[in-house]
Amino acid sequence: MDIQEIKQRFGIIGSSPALLHVIEIAVQVAPTDLSVLITGESGTGKESFPQIIHQFSARKHGKYIAVNCGAIPEGTIDSELFGHEKGSFTGALADRKGYFEESDGGTIFLDEIGELPLSTQVRLLRVLEAGEFMKVGSSKVLKTNVRVVAATNLNIPEAIEKGKFREDLYYRLNTVPIRVLPLRDRTEDVHLLFRKFASDFADKYRMPAIRLDNEAVSVLLDYHWPGNVRQLKNITEQISIIEKERLIDAKTLRHYIPIHRESKLPALYHGVDEKTFSSEREILYQILFDMKKDMNDLKKLVHDILQNETAGANVHDDNAQLIRKLYQTENGNYIPDQPAPNRGTIKPAVHENIYDTEEFIEESLSLEDKEVEMIRKSLEKHKGKRKYAARELGISERTLYRKIKEYNID
Numbered sequence: 001m002d003i004q005e006i007k008q009r010f011g012i013i014g015s016s017p018a019l020l021h022v023i024e025i026a027v028q029v030a031p032t033d034l035s036v037l038i039t040g041e042s043g044t045g046k047e048s049f050p051q052i053i054h055q056f057s058a059r060k061h062g063k064y065i066a067v068n069c070g071a072i073p074e075g076t077i078d079s080e081l082f083g084h085e086k087g088s089f090t091g092a093l094a095d096r097k098g099y100f101e102e103s104d105g106g107t108i109f110l111d112e113i114g115e116l117p118l119s120t121q122v123r124l125l126r127v128l129e130a131g132e133f134m135k136v137g138s139s140k141v142l143k144t145n146v147r148v149v150a151a152t153n154l155n156i157p158e159a160i161e162k163g164k165f166r167e168d169l170y171y172r173l174n175t176v177p178i179r180v181l182p183l184r185d186r187t188e189d190v191h192l193l194f195r196k197f198a199s200d201f202a203d204k205y206r207m208p209a210i211r212l213d214n215e216a217v218s219v220l221l222d223y224h225w226p227g228n229v230r231q232l233k234n235i236t237e238q239i240s241i242i243e244k245e246r247l248i249d250a251k252t253l254r255h256y257i258p259i260h261r262e263s264k265l266p267a268l269y270h271g272v273d274e275k276t277f278s279s280e281r282e283i284l285y286q287i288l289f290d291m292k293k294d295m296n297d298l299k300k301l302v303h304d305i306l307q308n309e310t311a312g313a314n315v316h317d318d319n320a321q322l323i324r325k326l327y328q329t330e331n332g333n334y335i336p337d338q339p340a341p342n343r344g345t346i347k348p349a350v351h352e353n354i355y356d357t358e359e360f361i362e363e364s365l366s367l368e369d370k371e372v373e374m375i376r377k378s379l380e381k382h383k384g385k386r387k388y389a390a391r392e393l394g395i396s397e398r399t400l401y402r403k404i405k406e407y408n409i410d
Contacts, residue, residue: 062106088137
């Protein structure tokens, strides 16, 4: 089967050399049992290549199962992949086969492999190296003969540096790497894809297909396409449905193309800095603490001015006006109720009844100290019951337990 027939069979559109090269690699590696890691930005069509690998392999009569690892909650991912025994956890009412057991003799495609928890990565590594796994809640070792094809849009080497992906698993998966280029690197395919999508939507909605004039084609080719083929398809569908005119000019096309602000895919893994706020509540606390500090500084300034006046010192007009603003009430009177201080020298009698009894104590502005204080208060309020304390703090009981242990709170 030649490349053109493969493209038609699997719905691949494009004629760029980079795309044809990736198809050739997939066909060449298919007869082997090597693990394959497909990388590329979101929306480039990575899901087509595992199907090519499966259909051109000796496993084509076996099962082909595609699993989106990012769509399965962390608490159930092991059960989904490897199965579980009855009673192994709440809700496990019967034995269940996992995807690896179901796809024995076939191919399993693990999309968004970078989203797997570290504990699941260890289990997967054992499958790749020995073909062995254990169900959740079982100590019995099971065998499986399955080929693994994985895909991700994450920068895996960067995730490895951050400790979010196992290096040994990466090298085991990356036996044969396949990189699908973004749409901006194969611009010769952009207009071809547009025409194909326009034709498909014309048939779907029973209307004439939209076309682009020459200037609109230039706009189409110049755009960066951060969402790749998926974004191009969505925009083509929008124009097909909304626009009454079937010939689209450049001005109309620009209305459907969002302004690009250098936000490129693939999504890179960014570790969480220790100084990063963990919640919006902490951001609010920081703002309030900054305001408190500013008020303390302002009170100290006024206090120094008043002390200088008591000693008979002359105060500059600007300082006098500052005091007027600080001590003026809503009705325009001054505290205490008497005429405003004269411009120039302020006599001690003006403020002889003003007493500042607040003691200026430098308050800790550490978020950690405040967090510990709030946890202690909440625990005292609820008499040590973590469930209710966590609910009032707006965090999970598990997070509260971790913070109690981290801060060594009694």
